[in-house]
Amino acid sequence: MSDVTGTASPRLPGLSATLVFKLGTLGTVATDRFTRALETFDLGLKPKHIGLLVALGAGAATSQQELAARMGVAPSLVVSLADHLEELQAVRRVRDPQDRRRQVLTLTDEGRRLLDRCETASRDLDADLTAELTDAQRAALGEALQLLADRVGLP
Amino acid sequence: MSDVTGTASPRLPGLSATLVFKLGTLGTVATDRFTRALETFDLGLKPKHIGLLVALGAGAATSQQELAARMGVAPSLVVSLADHLEELQAVRRVRDPQDRRRQVLTLTDEGRRLLDRCETASRDLDADLTAELTDAQRAALGEALQLLADRVGLP
DNA sequence: CGGATATCGTTCAGTGATCGAATGAAGCGG
DNA sequence: CCGCTTCATTCGATCACTGAACGATATCCG
Numbered sequence A, B: 001m002s003d004v005t006g007t008a009s010p011r012l013p014g015l016s017a018t019l020v021f022k023l024g025t026l027g028t029v030a031t032d033r034f035t036r037a038l039e040t041f042d043l044g045l046k047p048k049h050i051g052l053l054v055a056l057g058a059g060a061a062t063s064q065q066e067l068a069a070r071m072g073v074a075p076s077l078v079v080s081l082a083d084h085l086e087e088l089q090a091v092r093r094v095r096d097p098q099d100r101r102r103q104v105l106t107l108t109d110e111g112r113r114l115l116d117r118c119e120t121a122s123r124d125l126d127a128d129l130t131a132e133l134t135d136a137q138r139a140a141l142g143e144a145l146q147l148l149a150d151r152v153g154l155p
Numbered sequence C: 001c002g003g004a005t006a007t008c009g010t011t012c013a014g015t016g017a018t019c020g021a022a023t024g025a026a027g028c029g030g
Numbered sequence D: 001c002c003g004c005t006t007c008a009t010t011c012g013a014t015c016a017c018t019g020a021a022c023g024a025t026a027t028c029c030g
Helices: A019-041 A047-058 A066-069 A073-089 A111-129 A134-150 B018-043 B047-058 B064-071 B076-088 B109-129 B136-152
Strands: A091-096 A103-107 B089-096 B103-107
Touching: A019 A047, A019 A111, A019 B018, A019 B109, A019 B136, A047 A073, A047 A103, A047 B103, A047 B136, A066 A073, A066 A103, A073 A091, A091 B076, A103 A111, A111 B018, A134 B136, B018 B047, B018 B064, B018 B109, B047 B064, B047 B089, B047 B103, B047 B109, B064 B076, B064 B103, B076 B089, B103 B109, B109 B136
Parallel strands: none
Antiparallel strands: A091 A103, B089 B103
16 A cells, blocks of 8 residues: 555665674674684784784785785784784794895794684684574575675685 | 695684674675765764664664663763764754653654665665675575574664 | 662763874885 | 885874763652
8 A cells, every 4th residue: 555656664674674784783793702702812912913814824925015905904003913913923024035125924833823713712603693593594694795705805 | 735725624714714704804894885875975974873873763762871772882972973963953852851861862854864865875785795696695694694683682 | 858879961081993194224217 | 326116113193982970860768
């Protein structure tokens, strides 16, 4: 009966039914939980630190500029993240002999251990988060999110 | 010698294959895009403002404390968000006659219009984001995300 | 009734994350 | 050699957000 025009009252679906909205809110929740998990390590690390390690683990040794570009943050932020990670021996900072302006970052064994701990923690969070999903749903979700990530050009 | 495709260890999947990681990164992207869309409105609004409108639209008139609890932010933040939205005539602030300490917020028609604009913008972002998904995937994704949202107690 | 206590909204100062501009060292083109 | 660019770093500024203090109101209990 109601609106043939179709514009008046799409109030039931609503903004909160859109993907961007759900992704935004769930993303915050996910990041919060991961942040709390990180805090239990008691190393003063934030998600961005781990993001740096991940961006580093992907390819070979990388300059800080390159890292900043990959992560979408200011180069000056990479400095402080790398400072902290270097103190923890998770990364090594070496001047590139071919171009002595560049600081080449590489992942150390300690950094790999740290990444493993994060992976374990993340899997635990995943399990808790998806407790009410079927295996098929879990798989479909992971697949779909991966497609979105590819679409926007992420790791 | 050590890498290449031989390692059957759980190193290949990696942290970036976990849901929390994907949700975190995609959540940031989604929020960034929504933020940019909001900026085109040129009303000085941030996602949190819209979050307040959504939290408000859900139920009836609500006190600021209640809103703060729902949104998981400090009551003092609700003050400034509501200040801005009130200037834009998107919400009305009225002292509760039953309890004159409480400021009761209600969504105005202007606020509803604003929400509609946001919904339209979000649907556009959704369409772009999921351009490479099949309809079935899109549906499954929305469903799964809704289950996660329910699981963690979100709108 | 009346004083102690709790609650609501508001203000304000402080903190943390992030950025942008300025700086200095190093490379590069002519 | 000399300007021009690029890299890392430092530093000051900004923005969102919080927590503590405050005043006004409400509620409880003797």
